[in-house]
Amino acid sequence: MACNGGNEPLLLTEQQQPKPENNCIASVKSRKLRRCKSAPMVEPVLQESNMNRFFERPKSIFDQVNPHYKRVATYLFIYLFISTICFYLVSNQISGVKTYGILDSIYFCIVTMTTVGYGDLLPNSTATKLLACAFVFSGMALVGLCLSRAADCLVENQEILLIKAIHLRREANSMEMLKEMETNRVRYRCIILSILLVILIASGTIFLTTVEKMQFVDAFYCVCSTITTLGYGDKSFSTPAGRIFAIFWILMSTICLAQLLFAFAEFYTESRQRSLVHWVLTRRTTAADLEAADLDDDGVVGAAEFVIYKLKEMGKINQEDIELIMTEFRNLDVDESGTLSPSDIFLAQSTR
Numbered sequence: 210m211a212c213n214g215g216n217e218p219l220l221l222t223e224q225q226q227p228k229p230e231n232n233c234i235a236s237v238k239s240r241k242l243r244r245c246k247s248a249p250m251v252e253p254v255l256q257e258s259n260m261n262r263f264f265e266r267p268k269s270i271f272d273q274v275n276p277h278y279k280r281v282a283t284y285l286f287i288y289l290f291i292s293t294i295c296f297y298l299v300s301n302q303i304s305g306v307k308t309y310g311i312l313d314s315i316y317f318c319i320v321t322m323t324t325v326g327y328g329d330l331l332p333n334s335t336a337t338k339l340l341a342c343a344f345v346f347s348g349m350a351l352v353g354l355c356l357s358r359a360a361d362c363l364v365e366n367q368e369i370l371l372i373k374a375i376h377l378r379r380e381a382n383s384m385e386m387l388k389e390m391e392t393n394r395v396r397y398r399c400i401i402l403s404i405l406l407v408i409l410i411a412s413g414t415i416f417l418t419t420v421e422k423m424q425f426v427d428a429f430y431c432v433c434s435t436i437t438t439l440g441y442g443d444k445s446f447s448t449p450a451g452r453i454f455a456i457f458w459i460l461m462s463t464i465c466l467a468q469l470l471f472a473f474a475e476f477y478t479e480s481r482q483r484s485l486v487h488w489v490l491t492r493r494t495t496a497a498d499l500e501a502a503d504l505d506d507d508g509v510v511g512a513a514e515f516v517i518y519k520l521k522e523m524g525k526i527n528q529e530d531i532e533l534i535m536t537e538f539r540n541l542d543v544d545e546s547g548t549l550s551p552s553d554i555f556l557a558q559s560t561r
Contacts, residue, residue: 288351292318292344302334308449316452322348323463325435328442352464395476402469409462410436416458421451436462482524489522 296303296314306329307313317330321344332338410432417428423444431444446455502510502518510518520526541549543556 284351288322288344288348289315289318292322292340292348295340295344296337299334299337299340302332302337303330304333305330306447308447308452312449312452315456316446318344318348319456319459320440321345322352323459324349324438325440325459325463326438326442327440327445329445329447352467395472395479398472399469399476402465402472406436406462406465406469409458409465413458413462416451416454417446420454421446421448432462435459436466438463486523489519 293311293314296317297310300307300310300314303313303317313330319325320327320330321341324345332341410429413432413435414425414428417423417431418425421428423431427444433439434441434444446452498518499510502514504514504517517526517531521528521531538549541553541557543553543560546553
């Protein structure tokens with residue numbers, strides 16, 4: 210592609226002729242205001258709205274909820290409403306420690322969908338057993354596909370607050386903050402989820418000791434068996450206040466633990482990838498490397514060939530990806546000149 214009417218092919222940086230020094234500053238300033246006429250319209254790398262989001266006034270929770278998470282809340286409400294009505298209608302066929310009909314039905318739904326299964330409430334008929342089987346599968350799917358994304362929204366907002374706190378004592382522009390958030394995204398995610406999990410464990414333990422009147426060890430044991438969805442059933446929430454608390458606490462704690470385990474796995478994978486990239490970039494280049502990087506077998510390795518070879522070593526691209534890209538390039542290169550121009554793009558698209 211060319212900047213001047215498509216007459217000159219786009220060259221790599223190393224091949225461009227140096228421009229006069231007095232024009233460098235002007236070209237940098239004008240780059241924000243103009244572009245090549247033949248260049249396609251692209252989204253800016255960093256929009257002004259993204260840059261200013263770090264300095265905007267705090268918004269309410271409802272302002273930050275986007276339609277996607279509203280749908281998640283809607284799905285959860287529909288699931289709980291239908292399952293509560295179903296289990297309430299067959300509540301006389303559920304045995305165990307009961308308090309109030311509606312409250313027990315909601316509590317039983319949460320315990321079922323999170324696969325905790327204390328055993329304090331048990332289905333003892335064919336209808337209730339079939340309902341439990343149906344709602345446990347649909348509940349697990351809802352937690353896995355929808356509610357985890359809602360947790361992502363909370364964690365992302367906390368990541369921004371954490372980065373603000375880190376940069377509070379030193380000056381840093383929004384570009385640096387965005388770059389740091391992208392680089393250490395998984396690490397910050399692990400920190401935020403670990404803090405949330407500790408808070409949930411502490412709040413659950415305190416609640417069980419004060420409201421359910423459990424011993425500290427029993428309360429901590431009940432919290433751990435609940436969060437890990439082990440649910441032995443020897444310790445559970447038996448009072449009306451405890452079951453109201455459990456409806457919200459069980460849902461948040463089980464999702465938080467699942468997200469934390471996934472974040473740790475992602476952090477480990479990312480660390481392995483960074484180690485591989487560091488090894489690729491620091492090891493010595495040999496003649497065998499140059500031979501492998503020479504894609505067109507002309508005895509010379511250009512910048513593009515060297516970049517592709519290094520990306521392949523890092524595992525960021527494979528030979529199949531390169532072949533697919535080259536196939537698309539050949540399809541667009543109508544005149545078979547080895548370069549792309551606006552006329553090539555126009556001709557290729559008009560023949561499709």
